[in-house]
Amino acid sequence: MTPAGCGPSTSSRGLREDAPLNAVNLGCRLMLATVFALAALGKARGRRPFDEFIQTLESFGLPRALAGAPLAAMLVLTEAASALLLGVGVAAGYALALALLVGFTLGIAWVMRRGEQVACRCFGASNAPVGAAHLVRNGLLLAVTVAGAVSHPSASGGLAMGMGVIAGTVGVLAGLFVTRWDDLVFLLRGPQPLAASPRTRRNRGSQ
Numbered sequence: 442m443t444p445a446g447c448g449p450s451t452s453s454r455g456l457r458e459d460a461p462l463n464a465v466n467l468g469c470r471l472m473l474a475t476v477f478a479l480a481a482l483g484k485a486r487g488r489r490p491f492d493e494f495i496q497t498l499e500s501f502g503l504p505r506a507l508a509g510a511p512l513a514a515m516l517v518l519t520e521a522a523s524a525l526l527l528g529v530g531v532a533a534g535y536a537l538a539l540a541l542l543v544g545f546t547l548g549i550a551w552v553m554r555r556g557e558q559v560a561c562r563c564f565g566a567s568n569a570p571v572g573a574a575h576l577v578r579n580g581l582l583l584a585v586t587v588a589g590a591v592s593h594p595s596a597s598g599g600l601a602m603g604m605g606v607i608a609g610t611v612g613v614l615a616g617l618f619v620t621r622w623d624d625l626v627f628l629l630r631g632p633q634p635l636a637a638s639p640r641t642r643r644n645r646g647s648q
Contacts, residue, residue, distance in 0.1 A: 462592045463600040468612035469589025470527045473538050475616025476582065478524035481517050483564040491517075493562050500559040501548030516541070527589075535590040542586060546579040561623065569623040578622045 484494045491513060498508035498516075519537055526534030545563070549571045552559045558570040600608070618625075 460600060460604060464604050464608040466589055466592040467600065467605060468608040468615070469585050469592070470530060470534070471609050471612030472585055472616040472619070473534070473582070473589065474524045474527040475613050476524075476619050477520040477527070477538065477541070479616075479620050480564050481520035481524065484513070484517050484520075484562065490562070493560070497559060497562040498548075500552055500557060501545075502551040503548075532590070532593050535586055535593065538586045539583070539590070542579055542583050546576065546583070549575050549579065564620050569626065574622065574626045578619060582619065 484490055491510075494517075495508060495510060495513045498513060499505055501508070503512070519541060523534045523537035523541065526537065528534075552571055553573070553576075560568045561571045561575055563575075
């Protein structure tokens with residue numbers, strides 16, 4: 442029998458045993474929260490980026506009557522809600538993130554199948570056309586979402602201050618890295634043809 446006060450306590454052993462899952466969950470949560478917070482902010486920061494996001498939704502195969510301001514606003518609010526819920530550790534944030542990522546990924550695949558050049562408005566500013574690189578990015582985010590969701594039920598214990606800071610910092614930096622994905626593609630592949638907006642394409646088609 443271990444004398445009282447000697448050896449690790451049950452709570453400290455549990456803390457060490459849960460530490461890896463807690464760290465994974467924290468990193469995944471903050472990475473996704475950073476991505477979706479900046480995505481929502483980028484689309485909602487002005488009238489022009491919001492209108493351009495609406496035009497992108499039209500190019501994703503949605504009927505024009507559906508791909509309007511109400512749907513765009515709902516998606517922006519869902520991104521913001523996912524970021525908030527993930528930031529405070531609510532599991533529903535993962536469900537919202539998964540739904541958003543699946544929907545956007547299907548939209549990108551639809552555009553690529555049709556061979557169109559549609560600007561990626563994921564963060565409200567880029568004119569880079571969506572393509573295979575964006576499918577890779579979304580695949581990475583989907584993997585992070587699944588990893589975070591799987592680890593969440595088991596990540597109920599605490600986390601040492603140092604490990605928490607490291608996991609949280611890595612998560613935020615990874616999220617910022619993802620938001621600059623188009624810049625990384627530019628560095629690796631060089632300049633790509635800029636995508637015309639759906640409005641410009643419609644004007645050309647009517648001439």
